[in-house]
Amino acid sequence: MQWEPVIGLEIHVQLATKSKIFSGAANRFGAAANTQACAVDLGLPGALPVTNEAVLRMAVKFGLAVDATIAKRSVFARKNYFYPDLPKGYQISQYELPIVHDGRIRIELRDGAVKEVGITRAHLEEDAGKSMHEDFPGFTGIDLNRAGTPLIEIVSEPDMRAAGEAVAYMKKIHSLVRYLEISDGNMQEGSFRCDANVSIRPKGETKLGTRTETKNINSFRFVEQAINYEIHRQIAVVEAGNEVFQETLLFDPVKNETRPMRSKEEANDYRYFPDPDLPPVVIDNAYIETIRAQLPxxxxxxxxxxxxxxxxxxxxxxxxxxxxxxxxxxxxxxxxxxxxxxxxxxxxxxxxxxxxxxxxxxxxxxxxxxxxxxxxxxxxxxxxxxxxxxxxxxxxxxxxxxxxxxxxxxxGLKQVTDTGEIEKSVDEVIAESGAQLEQYRNAPPEKQGKLVGYFVGQVMKKSRGKANPKQVNQLLSAKLKNLGRG
Amino acid sequence: MHEFTLAELSHLLQKREISSVELVETCLERAEQFNDGLNCFISLFPEPALERARHADELIGGGKAGPLTGIPVVHKDIFCTGGFKTSCASKMLDNFIAPYDATVVDKLNMAGSVMLGKTNMDEFAMGSSSETSFYGPVRNPWDASRVPGGSSGGSACAVSARLAPAATGTDTGGSIRQPAALCGVTGLKPTYGRVSRYGMIAFASSLDQGGPITQTAEDAALMLAAMSGFDENDATSAEAGVDNYTATLNKEIKGLKIGLPAEYFSEQLERPVTDAITAALNLLEEAGASIIEIELPNTELSIPVYYVIASAECSSNLSRYDGVRFGYRCDNPKDIDDLFCRSRGEGFGDEVKRRIMIGTYVLSAGYYDAYYLKAQQIRRMLRDEFSNALKQVDVIITPTTPSTAFPLGARVDDPVSMYLSDIYTVSVNLAGLPAISIPVGFNDGLPIGMQVIGDYFGEARILNVAHQYQQITDWHKRVPRDYQ
Amino acid sequence: MSFNKTTVQDIAWLARLAIDDQSIAGYEKDLTDILALVERMKKVNTADIQPLAHPLEIDTQLRPDAVTEENQRDDFQKIAPAITDGHYLVPKFVE
Structure with a gap:
């Protein structure tokens, strides 16, 4: 049977603000552990979030650039789950009312064809901290510097049909956020990473198959590898008469394979509800138009x-x-x-x-x-x-x-354009190349052109590449023609 | 001097008839003397308090004093106090030294007040009796076998027993007004957003509001003026300007229209409470107010709506207590889930766990619409009822509680009956309105409270009504016998 | 709706609360009673009524994009249960 892969991407882009999305702590990569995590980022009792104006502006910029609808009223919600590097036990995100929805972007494929990919939504949220599993024997160390870093999560429609298309889309979004100067796009530092949703279905089928989500892929090459691996894996599963499970996977670039995440988060019930600490974000046309006018x-x-x-x-x-x-x-x-x-x-x-x-x-x-x-x-x-x-x-x-x-x-690489000097070299080369000249003379006219190349090369060599090749060619052609007739 | 009101003490301090050091010493002595019996304090800070008092005396001497300079205050142990233990009456935060000051604490410090200590309360403010504290129950100064109300029971108790002239409290469903009523003192819950919530440990974010507990409405006005105002650290803080609450206290109430909701005078209301409210209303009528019957038909639903919304918000707000960054951590966790589950299971008390579980349930997949969303819809209906009523009347008067203080232990095993006793207070939080509870009489030696509800940001009006009432009555001057 | 042992345990797990076996019965009863109270809401017709998440229905206030916080790691970590090299320590886990 012929299978058709269906791919959608969720791209997480860290926004290049000075401070965090809900606090005045610095948003900077590479500081010593937990030195950029303030009371709000640590979720200390009594600490409250206040939204950074710059993140709204950046989200609107992005929305306008992908021809999306900008929500005049958007709402931050809490996504509740327990994780050691998620300080409050919930992530502040947007759920029912994201700031940007229904956009689109054109991508160019390798064969030159152009395709439009739909952007379902782009919402603002805070990043979590980082868990260090290597440096503390028997323990995991938590660094919350990244907690509260502003993210925009860009969710595509399942419009892509091959890993290559997904990469082209990801590259296009990467280029766009850099154009808009809303992110440094640094993939090594995790400023730009994606989750790939992959399913397969028989070609011609319109219903979607069961999808898997491969998390946290941070390079274009790995996205391609992970998606291809997943497509082949799913085809093998189905062709063996089994079912694909909806699950969350991690890509292992060393083994070039995906594996299920070990944490029990998958079956989670996130209990989203509007964050009571943050009333709705309301913006007007004037705000949007000011940003539109400033778009690069x-x-x-x-x-x-x-x-x-x-x-x-x-x-x-x-x-x-x-x-x-x-x-x-x-x-x-x-x-x-x-x-x-x-x-x-x-x-x-x-x-x-x-x-x-x-x-x-x-x-x-x-x-x-x-x-x-x-x-x-x-x-x-x-x-x-x-x-x-x-x-x-x-x-x-x-x-x-x-x-x-x-x-x-x-x-001393200046080109020699003095005709006399070049002519001298040409004459020397002709004089030194008796055998080649003989060959040239005996060759039929249509093959003589090719043999000129030898003489050109010798002249260039003599001038250590500095002779003007055009002049060398002209002089040699004229002289050889004369000799050829002789 | 412990029997004086805040306003009177302020006057005496300014005239330098007393010093802040003397006053603070007196309060500290009384606090230490009576706390064994009342258990209204979790912490007392004698040394820092005396140091601040000395500083206050210098300010007063230099003519740089405000109305609160040198006045002792006690804070509910839900407000973060930088460098001092802030426990929320929970084992979870028994070891928590707050690294920063709540905005309310900061503002009261800036106004020159002197913090004596932190008051006991229901754990994480979840309760109506101050019995769920990790530090044991608070007792009612009028009858030590009875509860002081809650959750700000320690604050109301301290003011009632004249251990401090003023206290802070927080009110999510009645937690300032109900203990004020049961302890015979004045308690004000401001409009949602009037007082910053920054540094006030969250129970239910869309309902919580800090406010003062004092002997009189005049004192509450002085405290509110210092506590309230816009705070850039709280996105829900109101930008509306702060009124001069003391300037309008003496306005006559002639022509005042008082709304009386029939739904609040149902059969579950104890007869002596009805009588005391009726008597108070008569006095207000004599002073020129008129009484208008109003309807708040969905009042009865405010309890279920409140318990859904408050529990949902608390289940999420309390997720940060996970044993990772601060607070209680269980011994020898065998893995990360064990760390989470046991730290939380051992660190929280039963009532907190019950509410977290109910809140988790009503937000969970498949139940959100039936419970949480439905509660939010009825919340709008309840708020609209109030808004409509307040178009016809200036204030709404109700009892604060259906009964006087109940015996310790009487309701701890029956959470639902405990919840039902909040019937007259929770809808005010759901609507976000300001309300004050003032003493209006006694039954069998136990105080009765009356609630005056105002329009949004109408604190000046309800303080005015309460003050006028207190000018013609002396219930607020009664001191429990053992603490005179 | 009433709670049984399994539903109590499921909710307790979702909320990461260790509940010992002896107290499960108590939670079953209490939670069932509370839910019965909550279900009184059912009799009200709320069709077409917009939910109210916030009493005042105000817009959020916004903060200018400026760094206002300094490093306070030492203060914040004084109150932490376990710290090594500036990291909060937890039992090792696998992602």
């Missing part, structure tokens, strides 16, 4: 503008606008050249991207800054260096050897 340029708008203003292809524009950092890098670099948009784009998409991948770092901390890349591209544009030499210069810049001009100067 979004990826889709930027993509169009890159095509219109820089004459870039749709592919290049999509690539460059996929992340705000890449788009900013591109624009900064282009601004430092005489409109060399295409060259800059090519360099970002090839050499820079390869270097970033190799060293596994983000573009905003690239060792070749946008200004440095522009300096190099300017030297290509004015024929100071060839593309080939430029790659060598780029490598040197990446190693921290200085600016393009410094490196070209120091290493």
């Amino acid at each position: 340029e979004l990826p889709e708008q930027k993509r169009r503008r890159f095509m219109d203003d820089f004459g870039l292809s749709e592919y290049d524009s999509s690539y460059l606008t996929a992340s705000k950092d890449t788009a900013d890098y591109f624009e900064t670099a282009v601004a430092a050249t005489k409109g060399e948009a295409k060259l800059i784009a090519n360099w970002i998409m090839s050499e820079l991207s390869a270097a970033l991948n190799r060293d596994n770092i983000d573009i905003n901390v690239a060792r070749v800054t946008a200004e440095m890349l522009a300096g190099l591209v300017n030297r290509i544009a004015d024929n100071t260096v060839s593309n080939k030499i430029a790659r060598q210069v780029f490598g040197a810049m990446w190693r921290g050897e200085g600016s393009a001009d410094d490196i070209i100067e120091k290493q």
Whole structure:
């Protein structure tokens, strides 16, 4: 039988506020344990929450960016369960009346197709603390610095049909929250993580199958692996004549498999009810419109503008606008050249991207800054260096050897454009290459073109790559033609 | 000097006829003398109190005193007092030293008052008799074999026995007014949101409200002025300005329209209570007020609605007591669930556990709509009834309790009968209205209380009515024989 | 609705309350009685009535996004049952 996977994601995004969602404690990663947990975050007797205005603004921003409905009245509710790193015995979240609902976002798939994914809701809530199981023999240590960190939980419709689609969606949301500057999106630090709901059904069936929820996945690669594992597992279960259970799973990236969570939380009854400490959040049109007016340029708008203003292809524009950092890098670099948009784009998409991948770092901390890349591209544009030499210069810049001009100067890489000097090399090469010249002479005209390459290579070698390849080509072609006739 | 009212003491202090140190010493001596019998204090802080009294005397000497400077007060042990034990009368918090001050405590400190100690109460304010305390029951100064009411029983008892001129209390379903009535003192529950709840350990967040317990309405006005006001640390705190409560105390009540709800004078009301209320109403009529019959038809439902909402909120509010960060932890927990279950099972008393279980049940899957949601709907009906009635009348007068103080132990084994005794007070909390209980007579030597309910933020009005009544009566001046 | 041993135990577990066997019968009775009291609500028709979660129906107040709290770990951990290296300690558990 043919099976169709049905996937929905719940993405948790930590909001980049100065203080926590319900307290004035700092919202910062990496502090010593429990030094950023105040009376409210610890759930001390008598402590009360007061909502941070910035989290509302950020949620509305997100809602507007995904074309969602913004609730004029939203309500914080308590989700009750006991857990050692959940200080109050409940999490303040939004349940029946979330701040954002019914949105949508376009994702581009690997084959270039475009798909719309529905966003059921996005609600505000507080993060829990962290449990450290390794450092205290026989015990678990609780650090509540993260407790009360503002989160927006973005719940998609079950619109995705393959792990790749889920990854494309997750990347799109990641890019968007960075564009909106509502989150640093740092996945290593847990600022951006997701739960994947997966079920399968026979192709053509419209009813949903029983789903499992794989919790707390914090990388794009793991999401893909976890979903694929889960799809195959569920198919195997059903094809063996068994049933898929609704359960909560954890993904183990080392073993590349999912396993059921051991805690008894699954069968939990969360007893949601409106938080009596927090009256409803009421906002008006003016508030929403003020935020709309301040929205930054979004990826889709930027993509169009890159095509219109820089004459870039749709592919290049999509690539460059996929992340705000890449788009900013591109624009900064282009601004430092005489409109060399295409060259800059090519360099970002090839050499820079390869270097970033190799060293596994983000573009905003690239060792070749946008200004440095522009300096190099300017030297290509004015024929100071060839593309080939430029790659060598780029490598040197990446190693921290200085600016393009410094490196070209120091290493004497300036391109030779003096015709006399090039002609001298050409003549020398022809004189030294008797056998190859003989071969060239005997070759039929349609094959002669290919044999020119050998001579070009030798000339370039002689000039240590500095001869202008275009000039070398012209001179060689003319001279060989004459010799060929001889 | 212990028999003086707060206002009188304030006057004597300002005129420097007495010093705060003398006054505090007197109160502390009496507290230590009588606490063995009454059990109204969980903690007393003699040294810090005397130090604050000395400071108060300096302020008074420097002409920088306010009406509460140097006045001894006692706080219900539900208010966090930074650096001092704050137990909520529970084994769970027997070892809890609050790391911060409640807003109410802070405000009263800023006003110059001197904290003597913390008063006993029902555990986590859950009870109507002050018998559920981990520290044992509080006794009624009028008859030591009887309860003082609850949950703020220790506060009402201390003021009644003249161990302190003023006390703080909290009122979730009558916990200020009912003990005030049973101890023959004045107790005010302000409008929900008038007094900050920050640092006041939560029982039921949408119902809890702090307020004063004093000898007189005038004293309550002085205390409320210092306790109330907007607090940025409490999202439910009201932004409405604080009235000058003392300025309007002496206004005549000629033309005052008093609403009388027939539903509050049913057969379960003891005859002597009815008589005392009737007599009080007659006096108010003589002073120029008129009495209008009003209807509050769903009053009877306020008990079930209250017990659903209060229990639901408490089941969640008390989840933070898990033995992890503060409070009681069981010995040798074998795993994390054992830590949770035994710390809570051993740390909470029976009544608290009952309410947590009922609250857990009414919020659980499949029951939410039938219980919690239904209670919220009837809550709106009850509130609307009050709002409509208050369009026709200025205040509503009812008995505070159906009977006078009952014997210790009489109702502990029957929670439902205990709950039913709150019939006249809980609906006021459900609606969020202000109300005051004042003494209006005695039966067999036990005090009777009358409740005056006002409109939202109408504290000045009910204090005015209560004060005018106290100008023409002396019930509030009666002191139990053993404490004169 | 009345409570029996199982329902009392289920609710006690949900509320994380250890209840010893001798007291279960008492809880069965008390909770059943309280529920009977609560069920008096049933006779009222509440169709179309909006629930009231808060007596005053005010909007929430909001706090400006500013850090106002300092590190008070030492004070807060003085009252904690078990601390090591600034962490609250609990029996080891598996997630």
